[in-house]
Amino acid sequence: MPESQIVFENIIKTFGEAVAVEKMSFSIEQGEFLAIMGSSGCGKTTTLRMLAGLEIPSEGEIRLNGERINELAPAKRNTPLVWQSLALFPFLTVLENVEFGLKMHGIEKTERRERALKWLDRMEIGEFAERSIDQLSGGQRQRVALARALVTEPPVLLLDEPLSALDANLVVRMQGVLSKLQKELGITFVYVTHSQSEAFAMADRVVIMSKGLIEQIGTPQQVFREPATRFVAEFVGSNNIISGKVSSKHSDVHRTDLFQGVPYTVDTDLGEVVISSGELDLGATVELVISSDRMDISFDPSDLENQFPCKLVSEEFVGSIVTLLVETENGMELKIQKQHKDIENIQLQTGQALWVSWERKSAYIIPGR
Amino acid sequence: MPSSDKKRLDYYALTWRLPVIVWQVLFFVGPLVFMIAMSFFLVKNYRMTEAFEMKNWVKMFGKDYFWDSYFLTLLLASMSTIVATCLAFPAAYGLAFKVSGNVRRWIVFLLIIPFFTSYLVRTFSWYVILAESGVVNNILGVIGLGPYTMLNTRFGTLVGYMTLTLPLVVILQTFSLANVDKNLIEAAQNLGASRVKVILQVIIPSAKVGLIIGAVFCFILSFGDFVAPYYLGGSKPPTLPILIIDTTKSGQQWPRAAVVAVMMMVTLMIVAFTAIKLAYSRKAYR
Numbered sequence: 143m144p145e146s147q148i149v150f151e152n153i154i155k156t157f158g159e160a161v162a163v164e165k166m167s168f169s170i171e172q173g174e175f176l177a178i179m180g181s182s183g184c185g186k187t188t189t190l191r192m193l194a195g196l197e198i199p200s201e202g203e204i205r206l207n208g209e210r211i212n213e214l215a216p217a218k219r220n221t222p223l224v225w226q227s228l229a230l231f232p233f234l235t236v237l238e239n240v241e242f243g244l245k246m247h248g249i250e251k252t253e254r255r256e257r258a259l260k261w262l263d264r265m266e267i268g269e270f271a272e273r274s275i276d277q278l279s280g281g282q283r284q285r286v287a288l289a290r291a292l293v294t295e296p297p298v299l300l301l302d303e304p305l306s307a308l309d310a311n312l313v314v315r316m317q318g319v320l321s322k323l324q325k326e327l328g329i330t331f332v333y334v335t336h337s338q339s340e341a342f343a344m345a346d347r348v349v350i351m352s353k354g355l356i357e358q359i360g361t362p363q364q365v366f367r368e369p370a371t372r373f374v375a376e377f378v379g380s381n382n383i384i385s386g387k388v389s390s391k392h393s394d395v396h397r398t399d400l401f402q403g404v405p406y407t408v409d410t411d412l413g414e415v416v417i418s419s420g421e422l423d424l425g426a427t428v429e430l431v432i433s434s435d436r437m438d439i440s441f442d443p444s445d446l447e448n449q450f451p452c453k454l455v456s457e458e459f460v461g462s463i464v465t466l467l468v469e470t471e472n473g474m475e476l477k478i479q480k481q482h483k484d485i486e487n488i489q490l491q492t493g494q495a496l497w498v499s500w501e502r503k504s505a506y507i508i509p510g511r
Numbered sequence: 512m513p514s515s516d517k518k519r520l521d522y523y524a525l526t527w528r529l530p531v532i533v534w535q536v537l538f539f540v541g542p543l544v545f546m547i548a549m550s551f552f553l554v555k556n557y558r559m560t561e562a563f564e565m566k567n568w569v570k571m572f573g574k575d576y577f578w579d580s581y582f583l584t585l586l587l588a589s590m591s592t593i594v595a596t597c598l599a600f601p602a603a604y605g606l607a608f609k610v611s612g613n614v615r616r617w618i619v620f621l622l623i624i625p626f627f628t629s630y631l632v633r634t635f636s637w638y639v640i641l642a643e644s645g646v647v648n649n650i651l652g653v654i655g656l657g658p659y660t661m662l663n664t665r666f667g668t669l670v671g672y673m674t675l676t677l678p679l680v681v682i683l684q685t686f687s688l689a690n691v692d693k694n695l696i697e698a699a700q701n702l703g704a705s706r707v708k709v710i711l712q713v714i715i716p717s718a719k720v721g722l723i724i725g726a727v728f729c730f731i732l733s734f735g736d737f738v739a740p741y742y743l744g745g746s747k748p749p750t751l752p753i754l755i756i757d758t759t760k761s762g763q764q765w766p767r768a769a770v771v772a773v774m775m776m777v778t779l780m781i782v783a784f785t786a787i788k789l790a791y792s793r794k795a796y797r
Contacts, residue, residue, distance in 0.1 A: 196697055216700040229698035233716040242712075246703035290702070 145208050147172040147330055148193065148298065153202035155188050155354075162188040164354035165202075172297075175324050175331045177345035179338065181377070185354040186334045190300050193332065194223045206298075217246070222291035223300040226307070228283055230275045236286050237262065237271040243294045261289040281312045288323070298330045305340060317343050338378055342366070350374050367433075368506055375431040375508065380465070382437065382476045384430040385510075386410035388422045405502060411474055416447045416502045427510030434477040436504040439466065439496045449499035452476070454492055466490070468498055543776075550769035557763045567766045576748065581774065584734060584750040587665065591672035591733035595680045596726050598673070603684030604710070607691070619685065622678040633674050634738050641667060641743070663745030671739025676729040683728065687721020688714065723790035727783055734779060751775050 146169035155163040163185040170176050178186045191197040192204060195216035204211050211219060222243065230239050237258055244254035262268045265285040270278060278286065284304065291299055301320075305313045321344050324331045335341050341348050342362040350357045350365055350373075357377075358370035369375035375383050386408040403418040408428060417430060443449055452468040455475065464485060466478045476498055553562040571577045606615050625633065640646045641661040648658040661667055691714055699713040715722065733739075737752035746753045751771055758768040 194701055196701070216697070217703045217705055220703075221701070223698070223701050225694055225698060227692075227694050229692070229694040231695060231698075231713065231716075233719070242699070242704075243702035246699075246705075246708060246712075294703070 145205070146170060147207060148332075149203075149205040150189075151203045151205070153189075153192065153199045153204060155185070155192060155197060156200045161354050163192075163199075166354075166356055167202075168349060168356060168359055170330055170332065172330055173328050175321070175333065175344055175346045176349065177333045177335060177341035177347070178349045178351060179335055179341045179377075180351035181336055183353075184351040186336075186351050187302055189351070190223070190302055190332060190334045193298075194221050194300055195219050196223075220294060220296040221298050221300055222294065222296050223302060224287050224291050224304045226303040228287040228304070228307075230283060230286055230290070232275050234275075235271070236267065236273050236275065236278070239275065239286055240289045240293050242290060247294060258289070258293055261293045262286075265289045280308050281316065284308065284316055285319075288319075292323075292327070296329065298332065299324075301331065301333045303335050303337075306335075306337070313340065314343075320344055350377060352377070369431055369508065372429050372508060375429070375506075380434040380477055380479060382432045382434060384410045384412060384415065384432070384474075386415065386428060386430060388424055388426045388428060389414070391422075391424065392416075403503075411472055412450055412470055415505070417505045417507060418502045419507045422507070422509070429508040429510065431506040431508060432500050432504055433506075434465065434479040437476065437478040437498055437500045439468070439478055439480075439498055441496065443497050446499045447502060449497055452496055452498045454490055454494045454496055456492065457490060468496060470498070546769050547773055549766050550773050552766040552769075554763055554766060559763065559765055567770045571767055571770045577754070577771070579748045580751050580754045580771075583748055584752075585778070587668055587672070587740065587744075587750060588730050588734040590665075591669060591676065592726050592730045594669060595673060595676050595729045596684075596722070599677060599680040599684050599725065600722075602681050603688050604714075606681075606685045607688035615685070615689070619682055622682050625674075625678050630675055631738055634671050634742050637667075637670055637674070637743060638662065641670065662743060663747075665744060668740045668744030668750075671743040672729075672733045672736065675736060675739065676732050679732075680725045680729050683725035684718070684722055687718040687725070690721070691717040720790045723786050727786045730782055730786075731779055734782075735775065 148170040150166055150168050153163055153166045154161070166185075166189070178189060180186045188197055192199050195211070195214055195218075199212055206219070206221075231242065234242070237255070240258040240261055241254045244257060249257075259268060259271060262271055265288060267278075267282055267285045267289070270282060270286075275283065275286070287304065305316050308316060317340060320331070320333075324344075331344075333341070333345065345362060347359060348362055348365050349359050352373045358365050358374045360368070360370075365374055366379050369378060369381070372383060375381045388406050389409045390407045392405040392407070403420055404422075405416055405418050406422055408415045408417055408430065410430070415430065417428075419428075422428065443451075450470050452470045455467045455469050458465040458467070459482065462482050464480050464482050466480065468476050468478065470476065478498065549559075550567055551563045551565070552559050553564055553566065554560070606618055610618070638645070642648070643658045643660060643662075645661075647661070651657040651659070661670070695713050695717060696709055699709045704712060735752060737750075737756070740746055740750040741753055744750075749757060751774070755768045755771050758764045758771065
């Protein structure tokens with residue numbers, strides 16, 4: 143089997159005493175849109191910079207198309223980067239900015255002009271070719287940065303939080319532009335971001351990093367619904383995480399339950415919680431991850447399982463989705479997300495007594511370490 | 512009432528600005544106007560008399576020695592500017608990019624130390640080094656070279672100019688290079704620029720304003736300097752500052768000296784204005 147386009151093998155990067163990346167191994171396939179996600183200082187930007195040659199790994203090996211590139215000078219790799227600050231040259235015109243890479247590769251004037259103009263047209267900013275950078279809007283600059291990076295027809299494009307300076311509407315528009323470009327060009331995009339929505343909207347696979355370590359690699363659906371670690375469950379989505387100990391396995395397994403796994407009872411701070419899962423050891427510690435959109439509230443108790451009394455602490459309205467924060471009797475806070483249209487007719491008051499519940503199959507189980 | 516409030520504020524601000532304005536008018540604008548007026552005065556029986564005649568201007572412009580001085584001074588100051596800018600750049604580049612901020616601060620401090628000593632003293636110290644029996648010729652003599660005449664030559668003048676300007680130019684260049692956006696340098700490398708191309712295509716254009724300001728300072732200081740060409744350059748032919756002194760000494764020709772001074776002012780203004788315009792020029796306007 144041929145090797146993946148980009149391979150990180152046991153990469154370690156230290157800056158003096160500080161460890162930025164700790165023993166990381168993963169690979170990126172040709173034509174893939176990979177997002178590297180994590181909070182600031184997790185090592186995601188360092189990872190990208192190592193790929194661009196702007197940092198040299200302390201240990202391990204990075205391979206591009208099967209060749210070791212650890213020490214290859216940045217100018218010798220064709221791995222353009224789109225900076226968070228965009229790093230456009232303020233002393234050059236839009237056209238000259240886009241021409242820059244071609245000029246450095248020794249392409250003669252008429253050809254590079256032609257190729258640069260073609261890319262400006264493709265990015266729909268051809269009319270601004272002769273302008274200076276400070277005469278453009280944020281979105282237009284973004285397009286110049288993309289054209290400048292892509293004009294040399296690289297096999298890989300690296301992007302370091304390129305949309306973080308744009309306003310929300312523009313971000314969504316540029317996400318569309320980026321996705322479309324990546325599909326049309328068929329080249330690999332490596333996209334570093336702290337934004338879940340950007341990563342999920344565009345990426346084929348997502349790498350979640352924390353403190354220099356990879357926590358999970360998977361499709362957006364996988365990291366969202368099946369978080370591998372407690373960190374991922376807290377970082378991605380809006381989850382309630384409840385720790386507990388497996389106390390008993392149910393013997394009265396119905397046939398229908400078998401499709402969803404075996405029911406167990408877990409002792410948690412809330413009380414006994416019923417889950418359905420694959421094989422678990424009795425006495426094992428587990429983390430139950432229940433997405434806040436899979437929790438329900440009601441005014442009165444019913445015969446549902448996993449039902450606990452609570453009272454409403456706050457209600458946060460952010461457009462079409464409402465997040466309710468409730469506190470259970472033993473002081474645990476749980477988040478519940480509802481569509482605004484579903485609860486707009488219910489009169490909820492802070493401090494009101496409610497019941498929170500969820501189905502046993504809604505809890506995703508992370509085995510304790 | 513709002514209007515009277517505003518008036519009171521203006522008086523307040525004016526009070527604070529007044530000392531500077533008075534100082535500038537008394538000691539800068541006043542003398543300048545007087546100097547320009549003086550260039551039209553006449554000297555009769557070794558005494559200056561008020562007049563408005565073009566005689567001094569016609570006289571000076573008609574003399575070859577004035578134009579010799581003028582172009583020599585222009586040439587020497589230009590050479591000084593080019594040499595200082597080229598010598599300072601590698602040093603400033605190293606200070607801006609190759610050393611830590613702490614080392615940079617110490618070296619900039621060391622560069623300020625020469626200004627603690629009188630420029631005249633520093634110039635005289637070159638005698639010991641550049642004289643025919645000086646340090647340099649002694650060392651060269653060991654390997655069978657020389658002795659070379661370095662004092663009373665244009666080389667000597669340039670050494671003097673460097674003594675005056677080089678530390679300042681290095682400091683100005685260092686600060687402007689240190690402010691170049693590091694992202695731009697990385698972006699250029701990322702787009703395939705070699706080390707030399709990064710310097711030529713990104714660092715120099717980014718630091719253009721600071722580099723030009725450094726060069727302008729060097730030109731102004733060299734153009735108006737009297738010490739280096741007089742003591743190290745031998746003053747033959749004299750540069751304009753020396754010409755001013757000579758003119759005032761011979762026959763009390765203050766008005767003719769004023770002509771030279773006005774010409775120097777005009778030249779410096781043109782140079783400074785052109786340089787500043789160049790520094791802030793932009794390729795793209797539309």
